[in-house]
Amino acid sequence: MIDILTKWVPSVAVAGVIAAGAITVPMQASAVDLPERTVAELLAAMDDSVEGFSGSVTKTSNLGLPELEMSQLMSEEMVADMEERMPDGFEDFVPEVVEQNMVTDAISFLAGSDTIRVYASEEGFRAQILDPMSQRDVIVNKDAFYSYNAKTNTVLTRSIDADLDKPTLDELNAEVELDLTNPDELAGALLEQSAGKATITVGADHQVAGQDAYRLVVTPESDVSLVERIDISVDANTGLGLGVQVYSTEQADVAFSVAFDSISYETPQDSIFAFSPPPGATVETLEFPDEVENTLTELQREDLTDAEREALLESLRADMGQEFGSNVTSETLGEGFDTVLAMNQLPEAFPREMLDNELLSDFTTEVDGGTVFSTPLSTTLLTDSGEVYTGAVSVDYLQQLATN
Known part of the structure; x- marks a missing residue:
C-alpha cells in the first residue's frame, strides 16, 4: 500500500447505520496472459510502496438506493412554492424535503455513480468528488485536513499534529472510517477483514485503466454474510490495488464497485495538496472532546x-x-464478514424523519420485534425497544443477536 496518509474522512461515519457499502465498475475485458503468481506473492506485492499517482476513479453502486440530490437541494420554502403552483392532481410529484446532513450525504454518495479525481504522493492526498451539480474536495497534507463542499461553500478543517507518527495516523483512520474513493485502501481493508475468515484464490488476468492486472477472488466463509465474493484487481507492475468489485448473495449483478479508469504513476506536484478556503466560505474547525x-x-x-x-x-x-449522541453506547459483535455493530439507540445526529420518507420506503420492512432497513449488502434492525443492529448480514442473524 502507498506509504502516505491516503485515507480521508468523508461524511460516511454513520453510513453503517443505514447502508454498508462496498464497490462496481465493469473491468476491461482484454486478453492478458501474465506470469503465474500465488496469493501470497500478490499480497506481498500490495505492500510495496508507490511514490505517487494520480487518476480518475469511478464508483458505481447497484444497491437500489435512491438519488437524494434533488430532494437535498429543495428547501421547505421552495417545496411550499412548488405545491402552490402545481396543478390539481399532481401533488404527488412534489419532492419531500430531506435535510442535508452527514447521513444523507452518505446515502447520496453510496447511491448511483460518482467520478472521483485522486492525487497521492508523500506530500499528501487529494480527492475531488465530481457531483452532477457541485464538487467536493478532500485534501490531506502534512499540516492539515480539509473537506470542501462547493454546493454549500463550507470548509471543515483540522490541523495535523506533526508529532503524531504516520503508523498511528493510519491506525486511527482505519478505526473510524473506510475510504470508498481509493481502490487500493479499500482492497487493503477488505483483505484485512478477510484474514482467516475467507478463501482467497487467484482469478483470471485482465486489464484495468490500461494496466495489466491480477485478480484476487475473496470468498467469505460465512453462512450469514450478504457478501458472496469480492474481486480485487492488483496492478501487475506496481502492486497497487486498481479496483474492487463486491457481489451480493441477493443479486447476480455486481452490487458495489470502485475502480480506476485512468491512472498515471507520475508524482503529482506538491501544489496540488495546498488549499486555501474560497472567498466567502464558511470555515469550521473539527474539534474533539478533551x-x-x-x-x-x-x-x-x-x-x-x-x-x-x-x-x-x-x-x-x-x-x-459519544460524538453521535450523549447516551449512545456501542459494541462490535462477531468477526470478519459476520461483524455487526450494536448500539443501544440511534445517534442523535441521525435524521429519524428520513426513515419515514417515501424515497426509502421500499427498503424498510416491519418484522417481529422491530423494523428492518436493508440493501443487497447491508441490513439494519431497529428494535421496538430502540436498539440498533447493523451489518452485511441476514435479517435472521440480526434478530437472533437482538434476542440473545
Whole structure:
C-alpha cells in the first residue's frame, strides 16, 4: 500500500447505520496472459510502496438506493412554492424535503455513480468528488485536513499534529472510517477483514485503466454474510490495488464497485495538496472532546504495549461514539464478514424523519420485534425497544443477536 496518509474522512461515519457499502465498475475485458503468481506473492506485492499517482476513479453502486440530490437541494420554502403552483392532481410529484446532513450525504454518495479525481504522493492526498451539480474536495497534507463542499461553500478543517507518527495516523483512520474513493485502501481493508475468515484464490488476468492486472477472488466463509465474493484487481507492475468489485448473495449483478479508469504513476506536484478556503466560505474547525485529544496524545507514546494500545483504541472508539449522541453506547459483535455493530439507540445526529420518507420506503420492512432497513449488502434492525443492529448480514442473524 502507498506509504502516505491516503485515507480521508468523508461524511460516511454513520453510513453503517443505514447502508454498508462496498464497490462496481465493469473491468476491461482484454486478453492478458501474465506470469503465474500465488496469493501470497500478490499480497506481498500490495505492500510495496508507490511514490505517487494520480487518476480518475469511478464508483458505481447497484444497491437500489435512491438519488437524494434533488430532494437535498429543495428547501421547505421552495417545496411550499412548488405545491402552490402545481396543478390539481399532481401533488404527488412534489419532492419531500430531506435535510442535508452527514447521513444523507452518505446515502447520496453510496447511491448511483460518482467520478472521483485522486492525487497521492508523500506530500499528501487529494480527492475531488465530481457531483452532477457541485464538487467536493478532500485534501490531506502534512499540516492539515480539509473537506470542501462547493454546493454549500463550507470548509471543515483540522490541523495535523506533526508529532503524531504516520503508523498511528493510519491506525486511527482505519478505526473510524473506510475510504470508498481509493481502490487500493479499500482492497487493503477488505483483505484485512478477510484474514482467516475467507478463501482467497487467484482469478483470471485482465486489464484495468490500461494496466495489466491480477485478480484476487475473496470468498467469505460465512453462512450469514450478504457478501458472496469480492474481486480485487492488483496492478501487475506496481502492486497497487486498481479496483474492487463486491457481489451480493441477493443479486447476480455486481452490487458495489470502485475502480480506476485512468491512472498515471507520475508524482503529482506538491501544489496540488495546498488549499486555501474560497472567498466567502464558511470555515469550521473539527474539534474533539478533551478525552479524545488526551487519547490521541497517549497513542504517540513509543513504550506502549499491544494491550495498552488496544485499550486506548477501545477508549477512543467509545469517546468518538459519544460524538453521535450523549447516551449512545456501542459494541462490535462477531468477526470478519459476520461483524455487526450494536448500539443501544440511534445517534442523535441521525435524521429519524428520513426513515419515514417515501424515497426509502421500499427498503424498510416491519418484522417481529422491530423494523428492518436493508440493501443487497447491508441490513439494519431497529428494535421496538430502540436498539440498533447493523451489518452485511441476514435479517435472521440480526434478530437472533437482538434476542440473545
